[in-house]
Amino acid sequence: RQPKRLADYQAPIFSITHTDLVFELDATATRVTATLTFKRQQPGRLLLEGQQLKLERVRLNDRVLTAAEFAQTAESLEIFAPGDTGVLEIVTLLNPEQNTALEGLYLAEGVYCTQCEAEGFRRITYYPDRPDVLAVFTTTIIANRNELPFLLSNGNKVRESRLPDGRTEVVWHDPYPKPSYLFALVAGDFDHLHDTYVTSTGREVLLEFFVQKGALARSHFAMAALKRAMRWDEQRFGLAYDLDRYMVVAVDFFNMGAMENKGLNVFNSKFVLADDTSATDTDYFNIESIIGHEYFHNWTGNRVTCRDWFQLSLKEGLTVFRDQEFSADMGSPTLNRIDAVKVIRTAQFAEDASPMAHPIRPEQVLEMNNFYTVTVYDKGAEVIRMLQTLLGKAGFNAGLACYLQRHDGQAVTCDDFVQAMQDATGYDLQAFRRWYSQSGTPELSVKEQFDAATGKLTLTLAQQTPATADQQEKLPLVIPVKIELLFHDGSAAQQHLLILDSSVQQFQFDNLPQAPLVVWLEDFSAPVKLSTDYDVEQLLAIASRASNGFARWDAMQQFWHKIIKDAVQQSALPVLPEALLTAFRQWLITPLADLALTAELLTLPDFDTLAAHYAPIPVDALLNILQETTQLLSKALLPELLGCYQQLTTPAYHYSEADVGLRALKNRCLHYLAFTAEGAKRVTAHYQAANNMTDILAALHAAQHANIAQAGELMADFAKRNEANVHVMDKYFNVVAANPRDSVFDALEKLTAHPVFSWKNPNRVRAVYGAFSQRNAPQFHRKDGKGYALLAEVVTKVDAINPQLAARLITPLLSWQRYDDGRQQQLIMLLRELASLPMLSDDLYEKVHKSLP
Ligand code: B3K
Ligand code: ZN
Numbered sequence: 001r002q003p004k005r006l007a008d009y010q011a012p013i014f015s016i017t018h019t020d021l022v023f024e025l026d027a028t029a030t031r032v033t034a035t036l037t038f039k040r041q042q043p044g045r046l047l048l049e050g051q052q053l054k055l056e057r058v059r060l061n062d063r064v065l066t067a068a069e070f071a072q073t074a075e076s077l078e079i080f081a082p083g084d085t086g087v088l089e090i091v092t093l094l095n096p097e098q099n100t101a102l103e104g105l106y107l108a109e110g111v112y113c114t115q116c117e118a119e120g121f122r123r124i125t126y127y128p129d130r131p132d133v134l135a136v137f138t139t140t141i142i143a144n145r146n147e148l149p150f151l152l153s154n155g156n157k158v159r160e161s162r163l164p165d166g167r168t169e170v171v172w173h174d175p176y177p178k179p180s181y182l183f184a185l186v187a188g189d190f191d192h193l194h195d196t197y198v199t200s201t202g203r204e205v206l207l208e209f210f211v212q213k214g215a216l217a218r219s220h221f222a223m224a225a226l227k228r229a230m231r232w233d234e235q236r237f238g239l240a241y242d243l244d245r246y247m248v249v250a251v252d253f254f255n256m257g258a259m260e261n262k263g264l265n266v267f268n269s270k271f272v273l274a275d276d277t278s279a280t281d282t283d284y285f286n287i288e289s290i291i292g293h294e295y296f297h298n299w300t301g302n303r304v305t306c307r308d309w310f311q312l313s314l315k316e317g318l319t320v321f322r323d324q325e326f327s328a329d330m331g332s333p334t335l336n337r338i339d340a341v342k343v344i345r346t347a348q349f350a351e352d353a354s355p356m357a358h359p360i361r362p363e364q365v366l367e368m369n370n371f372y373t374v375t376v377y378d379k380g381a382e383v384i385r386m387l388q389t390l391l392g393k394a395g396f397n398a399g400l401a402c403y404l405q406r407h408d409g410q411a412v413t414c415d416d417f418v419q420a421m422q423d424a425t426g427y428d429l430q431a432f433r434r435w436y437s438q439s440g441t442p443e444l445s446v447k448e449q450f451d452a453a454t455g456k457l458t459l460t461l462a463q464q465t466p467a468t469a470d471q472q473e474k475l476p477l478v479i480p481v482k483i484e485l486l487f488h489d490g491s492a493a494q495q496h497l498l499i500l501d502s503s504v505q506q507f508q509f510d511n512l513p514q515a516p517l518v519v520w521l522e523d524f525s526a527p528v529k530l531s532t533d534y535d536v537e538q539l540l541a542i543a544s545r546a547s548n549g550f551a552r553w554d555a556m557q558q559f560w561h562k563i564i565k566d567a568v569q570q571s572a573l574p575v576l577p578e579a580l581l582t583a584f585r586q587w588l589i590t591p592l593a594d595l596a597l598t599a600e601l602l603t604l605p606d607f608d609t610l611a612a613h614y615a616p617i618p619v620d621a622l623l624n625i626l627q628e629t630t631q632l633l634s635k636a637l638l639p640e641l642l643g644c645y646q647q648l649t650t651p652a653y654h655y656s657e658a659d660v661g662l663r664a665l666k667n668r669c670l671h672y673l674a675f676t677a678e679g680a681k682r683v684t685a686h687y688q689a690a691n692n693m694t695d696i697l698a699a700l701h702a703a704q705h706a707n708i709a710q711a712g713e714l715m716a717d718f719a720k721r722n723e724a725n726v727h728v729m730d731k732y733f734n735v736v737a738a739n740p741r742d743s744v745f746d747a748l749e750k751l752t753a754h755p756v757f758s759w760k761n762p763n764r765v766r767a768v769y770g771a772f773s774q775r776n777a778p779q780f781h782r783k784d785g786k787g788y789a790l791l792a793e794v795v796t797k798v799d800a801i802n803p804q805l806a807a808r809l810i811t812p813l814l815s816w817q818r819y820d821d822g823r824q825q826q827l828i829m830l831l832r833e834l835a836s837l838p839m840l841s842d843d844l845y846e847k848v849h850k851s852l853p
Contacts, residue, residue: 001845003366006310012128013044014082016135019180021125025143025187027097027107031056033089034125036135040084048077048126049119050092052104055126059089077126092125099123100760100801108253108760111188112148113266115259118309118368121180131306132411134177141187142169148187150210154178154262156244174262176242177409179305184261186249191216197227199240205230210249211272218273221655222248222287229292232326237400239299248272248291252726255762255804256372257290260297267294270727270763276653278728280694281660288330293323304407309368313360313436314414316372317380321388324381331657334549335596341524341550344382346608348374348527352441353612354815355851357468359439361414366846369804375439382527383435387421389480389497389525390432395425431501432478440468442477444500444530450515457485457509457516461500463528469850476503482525485509485516486545493547495522517541519551529612536562540579544586549597560605561613564629568614568621573628581636588640588669595648595661599668604629607777616820619781634675645669645682653692667698674706684710693728700735707741729756730767737771740778745786748772759798762805769794773812780812781819785826788813792830795844796837803841810834810844814851828853 020035038046055072058065060082071078079088099106104123105114114124122129139153145168155174163169190210197205207226209219226248233239248265250272258267271290274283300322301315328336351357351374360380362371388396399421406420414436422429447460461481465474481498491513498507519542521530534542539562542555559580567574584602591598604626611617634641648666650659674683683706687699700718703711715735722728736747748768751757757764773780773791780787791813799806816827834840835848 001366001842003364003846005364006308006361007363009308009310011041012130012133013040013042014038014046014128014133015041016128016133017177018138019127019135020138020140021183022140023105023142023185025096025112025141025148028095030094030096030105030112032092032094032125034092034127036088036090036127038082038086038088040082046079046082047128048079048090049075049122049129050077050126051075051122052094053123053126054093056091056093057089058091061086075122090126094124101803102253102255102762103804105185106253108251110147111251111253112186113188113249113251113253114183114185114261115255115266116183116261117181117259118312118372119181121183124183127180129180130308131179131181132308134179134305134409134411136177137172137174137183139172139174139183139185140169141172141185142167143187144168147189149189150187150192152184152186152210152247152249152264154182154184154264156263174243176262176303178262178302179411182260182262182302182305184259184264184266186210186251186264186266189213190249191219193219193223195223195227197230197241197246199230200234200238201240203241203244205241205243206245208245208247209272210247212250212252212269215250215269215273218275218278219250221274221279221284222272222291225288225291226295228288228330229295229326232292232329233296233299233322236325236329237299237322237397239404241298242303246295248294252763253761255802258294260294260301262298262302265294267291268763270730273727276655276692278693278722278725280692280697280731281655281663283693283727284655285327285331285660289323289327292326293319296322296326299404303409304404305411307411307413309365309371310361310363311413312362312371313376313380313383314412314417316377317360317382318384318417320377320381321384324385332594332596332661334553334594335600335661337523337550338553338597338600340378340381341554342609343374343378344524344527345612346606348379349441349529349612350608350815351375352439352468353615353818354811355469355817356811356814356847357439357470359435359437359471361436363437363470367803367807367842370807370843370846379527382524386435386478386480386526387418387429387432389482390429390478390499391421391425391427395427396421399424434475434477438465438474438477439471440465440474442479442526442528444479444481444521444528446518446520446530446532448518450512452515455510455512455514457512459483459498459507459509459518460504461498461507462504463500464503476501479526479528481520481530482522484519484522484546484548484551485512486519486542487512487514487516489514497525519546519548519555521554522546522548522551524550524554532558534558534562536577537579540577540583543601544583549592549594553597553600556601557605557609561610564610564622564625565613567625568618571621573632574625576629576632576636584633584637585640588637588644591644591665595658595665597661599661599664602665602668611818615818617818619777619819619823620783623778623781630672631675634672637672638676641669641672641676645673663692663694663698667695667702670698671702671705674702674708679706680708680710683708684714687714693731697731697735701738704735704739723756726756726763729754730763733757733764733767734771734775737768738775740776742779744772744776744779745790748790759801762802765794765798765805765809769809773809781823783822785823785830788823788826788830792834796834799837799841799844800839803843806841807843807847810847814847816851 018037022033024031096107103120141151151170153172159171193209195207211219250269254268300318402424403420442465449458479500485494539555539559563574683703690696795810
């Protein structure tokens with residue numbers, strides 16, 4: 001199988017100016033009539049992409065073509081003599097009911113839905129299915145109104161009529177030219193929530209949410225979040241909505257979070273539906289952030305789109321950055337930054353260390369769906385953030401305005417974006433562009449020298465990026481390093497931005513009152529690993545005194561990393577310095593004003609964060625140390641934990657920054673208290689007293705983690721009470737799958753027989769097996785390979801149903817190089833078995849073959 005390469009990009013031979021689609025919906029035989037007005041752009045063939053289609057007829061300018069006038073393969077349709085302009089009519093037949101891959105048009109639980117990004121439109125009709133062919137779409141949907149009261153597509157509704165045969169015909173028109181990946185159609189029966197919004201340009205927009213029957217009350221939060229997002233984009237970037245209607249549909253069967261189709265977003269219902277009895281604080285957070293993300297795509301992605309899929313980060317990195325800025329403005333900037341950095345340090349650094357390593361602009365791709373990654377999305381967002389750091393907020397805003405104005409209605413490249421940033425600010429970004437083409441995690445080392453006589457500080461920084469699976473040679477990058485200088489004598493702290501753009505560089509600061517304590521990489525100003533040789537006292541001093549909340553948290557992360565590394569080296573348990581206990585006591589007795597930050601300061605890094613620092617990963621030692629350290633802390637801090645726990649009370653549930661922080665801190669205390677003598681009693685009482693999902697889940701996780709006797713009882717009670725809500729059942733599945741004891745295998749087996757479980761529903765499969773492989777390190781990484789074997793079996797089964805889902809699930813099996821010999825052998829054996837399967841999808845094929853030795 002041949003990957004596509006960025007270097008081979010060629011502009012389209014034909015453009016399509018108008019695309020008229022007629023859908024006659026039917027569960028097993030939907031007929032699609034596509035009328036394409038085409039225009040030649042350069043000499044060459046008229047070759048259209050198509051997959052899994054039954055071709056009924058091709059007509060060119062009112063003449064039905066004979067079999068000799070076109071050629072069809074499993075993946076394409078070629079028209080032999082199309083001329084330079086003309087109209088092509090193609091009729092295809094689809095089977096939406098059998099489409100369990102959830103790409104193209106599918107029917108699940110009575111709802112017809114499309115997903116076209118990246119290359120799903122070719123499962124609807126033959127088409128130049130690439131993002132640089134932009135056409136004006138008109139869509140007609142014909143269906144039985146009694147069964148499907150809502151018939152939706154992009155843009156504005158132009159007409160609705162009854163056909164002589166009793167069916168209904170609805171016509172939609174989207175005035176903005178768009179690539180096929182932004183096309184959408186939804187048909188079904190829903191509850192309907194509507195509202196209006198007046199934009200800064202005076203346009204009155206109808207906002208509509210379509211959700212499953214009975215769920216109307218659970219869609220209000222998402223509606224309010226949408227309005228906040230619309231206002232924010234006007235205020236922050238001067239960007240207003242551009243159609244009279246904005247629709248959001250929530251569906252239960254969906255491969256990812258949501259999709260930004262023009263004027264008609266399709267959402268995984270998990271990221272729309274929420275109320276105070278069923279949603280956690282995290283659910284509310286995610287809904288607001290994803291609603292924002294898809295809305296922000298209307299400008300960064302839809303009005304200006306990607307020339308080719310290698311440029312995916314052009315829209316995704318930028319839009320993640322925008323949604324992160326939005327979330328930071330809606331809530332706590334510090335907590336938002338901490339969460340974003342956790343994603344980079346766990347998942348993204350792990351991807352760099354894996355066989356799938358790639359730059360934020362990949363250079364070769366077999367299955368595009370495999371490149372919707374933390375690298376393209378989250379590291380992509382970090383690269384945009386670095387631009388903002390270098391250019392300043394005002395410069396960045398000017399650059400974005402220039403980019404959108406210059407390229408409105410076009411399909412462009414990452415280079416075009418950087419060029420606009422450069423032209424708007426006059427800042428030379430030539431060297432910065434390397435972030436787009438170089439993969440891997442840069443490693444920074446630092447040296448500090450202070451001359452007490454002159455008050456001069458010399459900082460020496462060195463950078464080096466280790467080779468990755470895809471790229472041996474690495475060059476120096478432009479790395480913005482924010483620092484803060486702290487002084488013991490009470491002198492005002494100083495903040496500086498160092499721009500490191502060669503392998504080794506020195507920076508000097510004069511007239512300092514005394515030797516400072518340097519806080520490095522404040523705000524995680526670049527996606528790098530930075531090591532210092534600070535001792536634990538210095539790290540604790542930063543954690544207690546830095547002016548920036550993020551820096552305080554980061555110092556604690558470094559502290560644990562250091563303590564745990566020493567323990568691993570000595571095959572011993574960590575020695576907890578008295579200074580640590582003093583700091584913890586202090587935070588428990590007098591929490592900071594920011595309770596959520598206090599909770600983070602009291603939290604150990606998780607297994608994946610720690611693992612990123614080892615090769616090979618000492619799995620058993622790390623797991624053991626984490627568990628034992630938690631217990632040591634619970635014992636040493638019992639009175640303070642209890643005092644803090646009892647002091648914090650929330651009367652009624654309210655999703656607000658203050659209450660979220662309060663619950664986070666209280667539940668952090670509970671997590672530790674669960675390990676103490678009275679733990680079982682306290683966890684049970686917490687569960688029984690809880691008036692919200694966040695606290696309930698905290699109790700269940702604590703019960704299971706600390707293995708209290710009542711854990712099973714509480715879980716059974718929880719499952720029984722929540723059977724009617726699939727999203728809450730997914731949370732139950734998560735907890736069951738995270739059980740760190742041997743019994744988890746039987747429990748998982750039982751879950752797949754649960755009435756709400758279905759192999760065809762990605763949310764269910766992820767809730768069980770995604771959670772098992774990502775949140776249950778002790779059982780997933782068992783020495784005997786039983787955890788790995790289970791995941792391989794699931795991946796094999798799921799690949800036949802839904803390749804995209806299978807390819808997501810397999811990720812934790814790919815990085816065999818990172819483990820010890822025994823685990824390596826287990827993993828390689830399983831990967832070889834997978835590679836030998838006769839019907840492997842492209843999605844799995846690409847990942848398995850890249851990772852095999
Ligand atoms: N653009 C979509 C993701 C499409 C994934 C295709 N496998 C959602 C988003 O990033 O907003
Ligand atoms: Zn996106």
